[in-house]
Each structure stands twice: as C-alpha cells, then as structure tokens.
Amino acid sequence: MAVFEPEAEGLVLDAEETGGDVVGRSPWSLAGRRLLRNKLALAAFALFVLIVAVSLAAPLYAHRVAHTDPYASNLSGTFQLNGKTVQVIQQGAGKLGLGETPVGPTWHAKYFIGADSQGRDVMARVLYGGRASLFIGVGSALLACLVALVLALVAGYFGGITDLVLSRLMDLIWAFPLYLLAISLATVLLARPTTKPLKIWFITLQAASLWIPLLIIGIVYIPYVFRPIRGQVLSLREKEFVEAAVAQGAGSLRVVFLEVLPNVLSTVIVLLPLMIATTILTESALSYLSIGVQPPKASWGTIVEDGQTLLYTRPWVAIAPGIMIVLTVLALNVFGDGLRDALDPRSKVRMK
C-alpha cells in the first residue's frame, strides 16, 4: 500500500487550512474538501455536466420537441408558425429578390434558431453536434492520458533502453507541430474513396466514423501528457517507500501499480479536464477545416463552418455552436484550475 508522506511530498496548506484540519486526513479527502470550498470550480463543473446532459438528450429534443431529423435535408419543406405556413427555404428573400435564404430564428419549438442552407433545424444539429464534439474531446483526452500514463510508467520505472526508445519516440511526435501532424494524418485517413471502410492492421473503421478524428487527436496529444508524468515517475523511483517495497520482495508490477501509480494519479487527474478542453478546441478546428467529423455526422466545428456562408444573413447558424464550444471549454478550464489548486497547489501544470 502506498503511503502518502506529507513531509516528503512537501504538503502545502491551503490559505484557509490550519494544521489541525489536515491531521489524519488522506490527501484525497483533503483535496475533496478544498474543491468543495471552491464555488467557482463547482459551478463550472455543473455547467459542464449540464452541457453533457443536454447533448445526450439531443434525440429527445429532435423527436419530441422539434419533430425533425437533424441529418436529413429539407429544401422544399414547410411548417406552421403562429398559424401561418412558412417555407423552410425562402426563395428570393435576398437583395433584388434573388437567392435562397433559410428561415431565421423562430424562437419556437420548430427551427428555434432557424435552419441551415440544407433546411435542417440548427438547434437540433447543435445538440447532436455536442454529442460528436464531446465524444471525440473526452475520448481522445482519455486515450492520450491512458496511453501516456502506461508508457510513462514503463519508461520511467524500467529506465535504460526502454526509456530511451519510448522517450525518443515521444520527442519525435513532440517535435512535429501539432496542427501539421493532425492535418497530415487526417488528410491521409479521410481522403479516400468513402465507399470502402479503412483497414489498418486489424482495425476496421467506417469512412465517417467518429473514431478517426478521435484517434488522430488522441495520438497527437500523447507526448504532452507523457513528458510531465515520466519526469515524476523518475523521481518517485528514487523515493524510500519504493525502496522499502522492493526490499520487502515486491515485484516490478506490484511496485509500479501499487506504489508509483497512486502517486502520479493526481497529476493525470489534474491534466484530464484541461486536456479535454484542449482536445475539444482541436476537434472543432479540424472539423472547421473539414478534416474532422465527416458528413452526414456533424460536430460544433462543422456547424460553424456550415454557418460561414450564411454569416451575414443568418448569423445564428455560426454563433450558436461557437457559444457551446466557448462555454464547454471555459467550464473545463475553470474546473481544471480549481482541481489543480485542490490536488496539487504547487504544480506547474499549465495548458493552453
């Protein structure tokens, strides 16, 4: 069992804590108490949970409230608004009576914030887009953290040639500018005939699968998590409690998982929300560049791109998904900051 040593770990007291508050408490319960005192961080977490819940409820909104299919185009459809029949795509509404303009915000259940150029309900699409964005953001952050954690434990604990190979591999990905690497991978993986699924070794992926952007973004961020954790494992390896465990006859696996892992876990937990914020921004950028989520699926980034052509006539198509991105990323950043202050007050972990 790993023992937390306040002195060895240089436990730092919070401004509102006295020595008496700390005695006899585990570091996790201390962190929990600190987090509960941070109202701003809790509010941010609540906002994130709300956004996740609303996105998960997307089918409910689409089928029960708006009665629409967020993926099917509806160019010649009509609907009832205040007892009048309204065309989804209005002909000749632009200057000189030319052009086609989708219906603007109705502020009613149907087409709440209007339609896009395909006549689809933007509100329903934003909610469905949230599912894709959150799935990719959370999934790729988890993937990056998990893979990086395992690699860092192996590299840091076993050292020698294993460490050398793994660290050089990570340096290599690190040296590659993030957006350029993501663009290269996305171009190659997405720019194929879309009819046949992609086979890489034993994995088969459908052309429009959300797993493709998820894997790309996850892989790209591995070194950003690997580096700080490997450093920590290296210094933990020299600590007395590891030595003691080895002296008691514990095997490598036991030492790594029961002694070292619990001590680096707090770093990973602090990194995770900040990572998700970063991966959501990256996903939206790739989708905006049309090399992220592929049609018919949509994410917030895709919808912002859809809205660009309608920007001056129907600005809500671009504004709404952007607001969702800002709220989600802001909530995660505020919560991540609070989590860092609670778990690891001295940490230098900073994310962009």
Added chain:
Amino acid sequence: MVTFAVRRLLGLIAVMLVLSVLVFLIFFETPGVDPARLMAGRNPNQATINAIRHEFGLDRPLPVRYALMMKRMFITRDLISYGSHTRVIPEITSATPVTLSLVVGAAVIWVIFSILTGVAATVLRGTVFDPILMILALIGISMPVFWLGEIVNLFTQSRWHGFFLFSWVPPLGYTPITQNPLKWFEGLVFPWLTLSVLYVGFYARVLRANLIETENEDYIRTARSKGISERRVLLRHNLRTSMITFVSLFGLDFGILVGGGALLTEVVFGLPGVGLLTYNSLTSLDLPVIMTTVIYGAFFITLASALVDLLYAWLDPRVRPT
C-alpha cells in the same frame, strides 16, 4: 557556448531528417491507403494514377522513393500541384509575406497587451480587478479563433459596417504593403486583433503566475529592504526575471504560427498566406501542396525552436550544459 551551439545544430539536423521521414511515411506508407490514388485528387482516372505511380517511383524500393521525394522537394523543387498545375514551391514563397505580415503584427499586439494585463493583475491583487482580468484571459483562451473571426466579420463587415467606427474596414482580403501601405494596415487590423486574443490571455496568465512566484525570492526582499520604490522593484527586478519564461514561450509560439499555426485566422479572414494555401489544397485534396507546406512548416518551427534555445543559452549561461 560553441560546443553547445554545434551540438544543438547537429540535433536540429537529426530532427529535420526524422521529421521528413515521418511525413514521407504518413503520406506514402500508411497501411490501407494507396498514395497514387490519393495524389490524383477526387475522382481520378486510371491513367493519371499510373502516371503518378511512375512519376513518384512508387514501383521502386522504399529508400529510393524517399530520396526521390526529397530531391523533388528541396533540390529540383519541381513538385507540381494537381489542382492548379503550377509549381508548389514558388506558390509557397509568394504566400509567405502574407503570413509574416499577419503573425508579426499580432505578435506586437499580444506582447504589449499581455504584459500590461499580467502586470495590472499582479498589482491589483486583492481587488476585484485581478479575478476579472484573469476570467477575461480565460475566456480569451477558451474561444476558437475561427469562430471569433466570424463574429468579428459579422460586425465589422455587415452589422456595424455603416457605423462610422467601422466604415473604414475594407472587404476581406489582402493588399501587399508595397502596393498600398494604408490599405495593408487597414485590412490587417482585425485579423491581428483576433489572432492575438488567445495569446494575450495565455501570456497574461503565465506572466502573472511568474510575477507572483518571483515575488517570494530573496533578492526581491533585499531590493525592498534597500528602500527601492515598489514600482522599481516590480518593473526592474521582478518583471525582468519573470520575462524569461515569457520570451522562450514567445519564440516557440511565433515559430509555430509562421510555420502553419495561423491557418485558421487566414482562412476566416481570406488572407492568401501559407495557411490558406494549405486549406485550399485540403478541400481539393491537393496532396503535393499539403505535404510541402507541412514539411516546410515543420522545418521552420524546429529551426525557430533551435534559435530560441541558442539565444536562451547565450543570455543565461546556467542553461548551457557543460
């Protein structure tokens, strides 16, 4: 210093070599992907695919393929874009001034404003202004730059364009500085501001954290006890040390932006820089262009980061490994 410089430059060459191999492997050797098919763009015919296969030596062994590619990219520089049937390298060279104009201007703005914000937040600690400034900085970091750009366009180009404050904003696009310096400046004001928002937020937060950390150092206490004014302690003693992280981060971010990171801003404001070139090739799947911008961009960024390291070692002898 000389040994350090030589070693850093050797490392740089090694990284560039490996990067070029990596790009080559991604574009030509990804399992399950036929590079010739990819190169030919959307809906190609079999003849084009065969021609490309021959042209890039795809029927020859791997090392030969790599050497051939590198030769065409760096020595003969005669890669042809399949979309526009023009040579790729001159296209990139002519787009570079646009990207540089954008990034240099944004860098000036973000350096000035992030120092002001960071110092102001530190001085105003304990008042409501510090948390307000930091929340604003966090909002800046959380905004996708392409979305912010669209909002800026919506107001300056359309909704508020009739209003005298914004009526001078020219339509989206770029005017070379040699042609009309005033138009060049007017067209870049909002792209500069938009691009710098993220960096103002990020650098202000980093600077504030560094300023507060340095405040506890012994030499700051010594400076205070000598009776130096608070302002002098902050600006002469504290800010100078705190700028070390700032400067090295700046070098890296500047390199990344010039090497392709300004892509999103260029796309949303229609500035024909290297980023827009890459984007247009993405939509038409013009692989030779994408590959070349990626390699040239990556090389520029690694070069910039090596220069930052050298500058850093020259300024601060402690970081030179012996």
